[in-house]
Every structure is written in C-alpha cells, then in structure tokens.
Amino acid sequence: MFKDQYIRNKEKLLNDTKFNSKNIEVIKKFLEFEEYKLKRKEGLTEVDERSYKTLTHYLTRIKNLNKWFKNKAWEDLTEKDIKKFIDDLEDGVIKSKFGKRLEDRSGYYQMIQGKFFSFTKNNHLARQILEDFSIKGRDFNKQVRFIEFESFSKIVNCINNPIQLCLLWLAWDIGENIGTLLTLEAGDFQRQINSDTNEAEYLVILPKEKLKRSRTARSEITNYNKTVKYLDIVLANLKPANKKTSHIYHKDRLFKFGKKSAEKFFRRAIELSGVRCMPGGEKVTFKDLRSSMACDLLVKEWTTDEINSRLGHKPSSRQIDKYVNYLALKSKAPKKKIYNGNIKKLEGELERQKEVNRLQGLRFESLKNDQLEMKQKLEISTRSNNEEMEQMRDFIKIIKQSQIKNNNIIS
Numbered sequence: 512m513f514k515d516q517y518i519r520n521k522e523k524l525l526n527d528t529k530f531n532s533k534n535i536e537v538i539k540k541f542l543e544f545e546e547y548k549l550k551r552k553e554g555l556t557e558v559d560e561r562s563y564k565t566l567t568h569y570l571t572r573i574k575n576l577n578k579w580f581k582n583k584a585w586e587d588l589t590e591k592d593i594k595k596f597i598d599d600l601e602d603g604v605i606k607s608k609f610g611k612r613l614e615d616r617s618g619y620y621q622m623i624q625g626k627f628f629s630f631t632k633n634n635h636l637a638r639q640i641l642e643d644f645s646i647k648g649r650d651f652n653k654q655v656r657f658i659e660f661e662s663f664s665k666i667v668n669c670i671n672n673p674i675q676l677c678l679l680w681l682a683w684d685i686g687e688n689i690g691t692l693l694t695l696e697a698g699d700f701q702r703q704i705n706s707d708t709n710e711a712e713y714l715v716i717l718p719k720e721k722l723k724r725s726r727t728a729r730s731e732i733t734n735y736n737k738t739v740k741y742l743d744i745v746l747a748n749l750k751p752a753n754k755k756t757s758h759i760y761h762k763d764r765l766f767k768f769g770k771k772s773a774e775k776f777f778r779r780a781i782e783l784s785g786v787r788c789m790p791g792g793e794k795v796t797f798k799d800l801r802s803s804m805a806c807d808l809l810v811k812e813w814t815t816d817e818i819n820s821r822l823g824h825k826p827s828s829r830q831i832d833k834y835v836n837y838l839a840l841k842s843k844a845p846k847k848k849i850y851n852g853n854i855k856k857l858e859g860e861l862e863r864q865k866e867v868n869r870l871q872g873l874r875f876e877s878l879k880n881d882q883l884e885m886k887q888k889l890e891i892s893t894r895s896n897n898e899e900m901e902q903m904r905d906f907i908k909i910i911k912q913s914q915i916k917n918n919n920i921i922s
Contacts, residue, residue, distance in 0.1 A: 726823035
C-alpha cells in the first residue's frame with residue numbers, strides 16, 4: 512500500500528514544475544540516500560513496506576517545508592529565514608490541518624538540522640539556533656504526556672460501537688501504536704484460560720512485519736476483561752470488507768477502516784469526555800495511550816524491564832525513564848524501603864512481645880497450678896491432722912474412761 516503511494520507521490524513531486532528546481536535536486540539526492548540507507552540498514556534486497564511508509568512521511572514533510580519557506584531555494588536560506596520559520600512553528604503561526612499549532616514539531620527540526628538540509632549546506636544554521644535557544648519543540652519525544660486509567664474510562668464511556676471499543680481497549684491493554692493494531696487479523700489472537708486466575712484472556716501475536724522497525728516481535732497476554740469482551744464480540748462477528756474496500760482490507764482483518772477513520776472517532780470521544788493529557792493539558796492522541804499504559808503499569812509496580820518488554824523495547828531502552836522520573840517512583844523507592852523496613856521491624860518486635868506474653872502466660876499458669884497443688888496438699892494435710900487430732904481425742908477419752916472404771920473397782 513505505501514509502496515504504490517510513495518512511488519506515485521514521489522514522481523508527482525519530482526515533476527512538479529512549480530517546485531523550485533534547486534530544491535528538486537536536493538529532494539532527489541535525499542530520497543536516493545534514504546532509500547539506500549533503509550535497505551542496507553535492515554539487510555534487505557529491496558525496500559520493504561515499512562520503509563516505504565517512512566519515505567512517504569518524508570515526502571509530506573518536504574512538501575510542507577517548501578510551502579512554509581515560500582518555495583525559496585533552501586541553499587539560499589539565511590539565518591533570519593530559518594529563525595522566522597522556527598518562530599512560526601513555535602508560536603502557532605504555522606498550523607496543522609486542524610487549524611492548531613503543530614504538536615509534534617521535532618520531525619521538521621530534524622529535517623532542517625540533519626541529513627536533509629546537509630545537501631543544501633545549510634543544516635548548521637538550524638542546528639545552531641535550536642541549540643542556542645533550547646527550542647522546546649525539538650524535544651517532543653522527550654515530553655511527558657499521559658492519562659490515568661480513570662480518564663481512559665471516561666473516553667471509552669463516550670463510545671458505543673464494539674469495534675471501536677475493541678480498538679481502544681487493545682491500545683490501552685497491549686500498548687502498541689494504532690498503525691500496528693489496525694493491521695491485526697483473526698489469526699493474531701488466541702483465546703485461552705489463564706491457569707492462575709481461571710479467567711479468559713487472549714494471547715496477542717505481534718509479528719515483526721506488522722510492527723515499527725524499532726519494535727521487537729512478541730506475544731502479549733491481555734490484562735483486562737473488557738479487552739476480552741470486545742475481542743469476543745468482534746471475532747464472533749467478523750465479516751468481509753465491502754466492495755469498495757475489499758481490495759485494501761483482508762477478510763480476516765479485525766478493523767476494516769484506516770487511521771484517519773480511527774482518529775476521527777477518537778477525537779470525537781476526547782471532545783465529549785473533556786479528557787486532556789497530564790501534566791500539560793495537551794489533547795490526547797492514540798500515541799498517548801501507549802505512554803499512559805506504561806505509566807499505569809509503573810504505578811502498579813511493574814519493573815521497567817517488564818514494561819519495556821511489553822512495549823517491544825530492548826531491555827536497555829531508556830524510553831520510559833522520563834515517566835519514572837516524573838512519577839517520582841525512584842525517589843519514593845528508598846522511602847518505601849525504609850517504611851517497609853520499619854514495618855518489618857515492628858512486626859518482629861510484635862512477634863517477640865507475643866512470645867514474651869506467651870511465656871509469661873505459661874509461667875503464670877504454672878504458678879497457678881503450683882498454688883492449686885499446694886492448696887490441695889494443704890487441705891489434705893489439714894484433713895489428715897484433723898483426723899489425727901480426732902483420733903487422739905478419742906484415745907484420751909477412752910483412757911479417761913478406763914481410769915475412772917479402775918478407780919471405781921479399787922474403791
């Protein structure tokens with residue numbers, strides 16, 4: 512799909528007589544360089560579909576740059592020209608197709624300070640300005656943007672369509688980007704019963720050819736019952752695409768619509784819910800669901816290695832460090848360790864006190880038994896003494912009676 516689109520748009524651009532001829536030469540050199548780099552970097556015999564997707568994005572940025580620089584030869588741009596372009600991007604003079612300031616400006620800054628403008632010998636000007644003034648927009652990918660689970664719930668509550676809900680729950684649950692999720696087919700899902708919880712779940716298979724080049728092929732288990740619920744509905748009612756789109760979408764594709772349609776219903780849900788990104792209040796995008804999932808797992812005490820694995824990053828990736836730092840999880844960790852240590856110490860002291868109390872109880876019980884035994888012995892002894900005294904009195908009485916009897920006989 513992207514191959515045809517790229518070849519068609521590239522030919523149209525290079526043959527556009529309204530384009531500055533000097534800029535056309537720069538574009539030819541840049542695209543030739545990128546096509547070769549993408550092929551050789553990945554060890555391919557020819558450019559693949561994912562590379563064509565990247566090249567297609569380059570064409571869009573190139574056309575925009577030419578328009579924003581008013582078709583002036585890029586090699587003739589002055590420091591003043593470039594500074595004005597940066598100011599217009601940052602101040603929102605240059606707007607997106609939705610009439611608002613471009614949120615992701617970093618791609619354009621990379622173009623004018625990197626390899627693209629190196630063919631004009633002017634990339635040093637942009638690099639110097641961006642560095643001197645620490646332009647914030649160039650660090651778009653370093654910004655912290657996320658929503659909490661409660662906010663995600665508000666968004667999905669504004670949608671009734673089970674297919675759309677399935678896509679959103681997959682995005683939150685699995686954390687893959689929208690482009691990948693839209694390509695998933697029935698064979699990429701395996702329903703199973705979790706041996707620990709005895710609940711239904713899906714194993715979602717994410718093959719390399721459907722992922723961004725930097726992502727690792729993997730299989731992930733769903734975490735949410737809602738994801739299972741809507742996958743059950745969608746898979747049970749899977750139908751072929753209509754005649755207009757059957758040549759684009761395979762019959763086993765879960766979502767028979769493209770990114771534009773997905774973004775359209777998502778934007779509507781965002782507006783209805785009133786949800787905005789933390790901490791800056793930016794409008795929520797599909798990309799933000801990925802970072803939001805990572806933050807949610809961080810709060811739930813998943814390790815960074817576990818989250819990187821779920822996101823398809825390498826274990827050494829530092830991508831989520833900015834969220835760890837923002838949430839202050841690392842700074843909380845020592846305090847938590849101290850707290851846990853104190854808890855364990857108190858628990859130990861409580862156990863020791865319980866043991867002391869137990870021993871004291873045993874000692875008291877032993878003393879009580881000893882006292883009872885002594886009392887019983889004393890009672891027995893007292894009874895014995897009383898019996899002996901009674902016997903003595905009886906004996907004395909008998910003797911006295913005998914003496915009286917003897918005296919009577921004598922007299």
